Amino acid sequence: MGLQPRFRNRNGVRSPRRARFGTGTGSRAPLAPGHGRAARSSPMATPIDPGTRPEAGPASAAPRHIGFVPRPRLRWLSPGVLLRTGLQAATSSKLAEFIDRRESQAVLPVTTTDLSDTGEGWVDYVADCGDGFDAAATVASVLARPELTVSGHRTRAGSVLVMGGDQAYPYASVREYRDRLVGPYRSMLPWTPHPRRLYAIPGNHDWYDGLSSFLKQFCQGRWIGGWRTEQTRSYFALDLPGPWRLWAIDIALGTDIDAQQLEFFADRAADLDEGDAIILVSAKPSWTDAGPDHPDTYATLNFFERHVIGDRARLRVSLTGDTHHYARYEGPADQQKITAGGGGAYLSATHRLRPTLQLPPAESTDPGKSPPTSYTLAGQYPAAGTSRELRSRIVAGVYRSGLFWLLTALIYLVLALPGTRTVLALTGSGQLRAVPTLLTAGLLVGVTAALVAFARLSTARRRRATALGLGHTAVHVAVLTGAIVLAGAVPDLPGPWREAAGLTGAAVAGALLGPLVFALYLRIADLLGVNTNELFSAIAVQDHKCFLRLHIRPDDHLLTIYPVAVPHCARWRFAGARTDGTTRWFVPDVEPEPRLIEGPIEVAP
Structure with a gap:
């Protein structure tokens, strides 16, 4: 990881001057005191055309009418699943040694979504959502609501939905994305007059086919119900209101960041203003494993923080999935590291979470590592006691596999x-x-x-x-x-x-x-x-789902994080043929009742 950030000017020539990567056409004026972020050099994000309002919903739940097959939750101990997943993982790991699809993405056009002048900002974050229909649809139905009141706090649906990896299980393919992601989300929000933007990064399961299906699904401007994808690469950067930036990195099958991606974010870093704040999204909670047993799992993120972000801005929030629960670690000055992988996959344990972390760990072999910083476990879902109680289901779980x-x-x-x-x-x-x-x-x-x-x-x-x-x-x-x-x-x-x-x-x-x-x-x-x-x-518990809703206030640009729990997974049945094509296609046995896990969590820029 010896690559240092390199910057380019508008003509593509490397230069020490600050320049914007992509379609920018000029440098920005200095940030005026009291006036927020200076004007952007790139065009502001334009409203999305929702298209023609559908006149009616599907006539039946037959795949030819709804366009997908509602899939049951995965049985991970099933011999077929074990064999196919093992072969895909082994093949993709071997191919990754010779072919890295991220390198070829460097020739693709760069798009910049600038939402900095929208006043306030609402962003939803969900991860690990591509499993069984019931669980995926339960979370999607809550995300689809225009407004959501949780524990007395009124929130609005995010104008941007960020997916944090593993959008399809057990491995990515056009069919798995269609049945386990696109179908559930489209059936919960078929159409809206105010379309929302969708961005995603790949997790390890998205990488099992070499990233081919991911690029087709998320990098070609496709619709997923009321959400439209806009990115052109497997990583992206969003300019949010005020001083906030959201950067999402692609770490492939482990924690590796390729040179082209580093250069992309280095160019973005050259455009930062003093006082800017970063929300960093990655596909693996490398901080939770960092320690004596795994001394270098955090090294790549630490390198990114030191050499790409550096002292140009402050890393305030790190978001990830991969582990299917909610866990929040808090560091100095309210810095947050949050795992929220409750989008639909089986529940992960919380009773093994360590109460404190030292990042990077003392055992790290990285010669340039940062001084250690202490983080404390400040929130988790479900509770450790609940996690321990669920272990008693293991015998029944194995026999049902x-x-x-x-x-x-x-x-x-x-x-x-x-x-x-x-x-x-x-x-x-x-x-x-x-x-x-x-x-x-x-x-x-x-x-x-x-x-x-x-x-x-x-x-x-x-x-x-x-x-x-x-x-x-x-x-x-x-x-x-x-x-x-x-x-x-x-x-x-x-x-x-x-x-x-x-x-x-x-x-x-x-x-x-x-x-x-x-x-x-x-x-x-x-x-x-x-x-x-x-x-x-x-055990494959489908309950205890979660996602995050982020809000940036228009006045002081305070970031508020609402960690939303969906305690029970609904069972869905077809609603019948309807003349209104904008309502959801399935109805639950019991309407999902989301609530706050904790908080809200407030983070200053």
């Missing part, structure tokens, strides 16, 4: 194919042979390695992960061995039939008891701070 039972049955059966003869021989019911014994040993080594690697997904503590992986393997082997012995203990069975009985017993045990062993492992591992995310993905 699609065909996961079939996966465990197949694994047990594969182990039993050579292992049955070995087990029966060791228990005195057959003759021990070398080949089956060696095959069994090899398979056990493979399973053990896989379960140890699974434990290491969420911890850098190798000894703890190894111990958990070995213990997990041992319990499965004990269950498998017991099933083979019991099934083969039927008296007077000839050898081949005894082996067949052992195989049958292994498969049945894998289907019935394998998921139970896995569920109990997840529950125990969470007590040691391991595989907590996997625990909650198996």
Whole structure:
């Protein structure tokens, strides 16, 4: 990350003078005291033409009428989902080593949305919204309301909606975007006479196809119901009222920022005025993991803060998703770092949030790191107690996870194919042979390695992960061995039939008891701070959704953040054919009742 900010003048020549990147045609006058931000060099954002008012809604809920298929929530332990997601993740990670789609975006035109002269500003932020229809539609229905009163505070819908990543699960494709994002949002706000702007950054799931579908969906001026996309790249910058700027960066599959993107924001930084304030949006809460186990996860953001923002402006608010809950850390001078990934995906735990953070951590190997700053956990949703209580759902969650039972049955059966003869021989019911014994040993080594690697997904503590992986393997082997012995203990069975009985017993045990062993492992591992995310993905709680509503006052430009909770996920049914094409197409069993999580949170520029 040795790239230093470079600036260009209006003719594209690098210059130390301050210049505006993109379509600007001149420098700005100095900021006049008491008069707010100086006039912009780029054209102000013009109102969006809403188009023709639709005369009627869809005739039925058939996909040919509504244009999409309402999808159920994902079962993350389903073998098909696991296989497809794993292949997509592995392929995209490998391709990213050779091809970075962000580099090709440098040739695309740059658009600047200048909302600085709109008086007051309303911006909505939502992330991780592309999962099941019920959850996505619940959040979209609240965002669609022109006005929203939460806990006695009257708010207005954002003229801009920012999506913070993972707009489609389990991986991006035209179909997944259509069914899991565009369809739910369009059905909640088919049309409005006052269209709203939509901007998005990609999360890791948006990157699994190399960013192709994301660029088609968000960078070509498409409509998503009453929202229209306007960006031309996977990162963007918005000029908000007063001294506020919103910058959204694309960190790809990890925390990497490419050179062209750094140059884009360096040019934006050259246009900052003294006293400007930054709202920084990224797709991963790298600050929450920063510490002894992950010393350098915050290094990229810290570099961006030091070398791109620098002393030109103040970073006041950092927003992210990826983790599907609400968590707010507060630093000196009310600086905020907020995770709000409750747009629709399964709920993430909050009981593992650390009470304090040191950023960057003392263990960071970055030689140019900033002096450490302390941040304190100031708000979370749901409460840690609620998060702990939800863990009790793990057994039911695993058994409801699609065909996961079939996966465990197949694994047990594969182990039993050579292992049955070995087990029966060791228990005195057959003759021990070398080949089956060696095959069994090899398979056990493979399973053990896989379960140890699974434990290491969420911890850098190798000894703890190894111990958990070995213990997990041992319990499965004990269950498998017991099933083979019991099934083969039927008296007077000839050898081949005894082996067949052992195989049958292994498969049945894998289907019935394998998921139970896995569920109990997840529950125990969470007590040691391991595989907590996997625990909650198996539980797949759809309730406790959230988003943020930001307001900039016109007089003193005070930023107010309303963290909105949607406690219960509604179940939606088709409303029937309607003659009014502007009303939502589906109605809930119970109308969503949003409320404030905390606050409101006030942040001065």
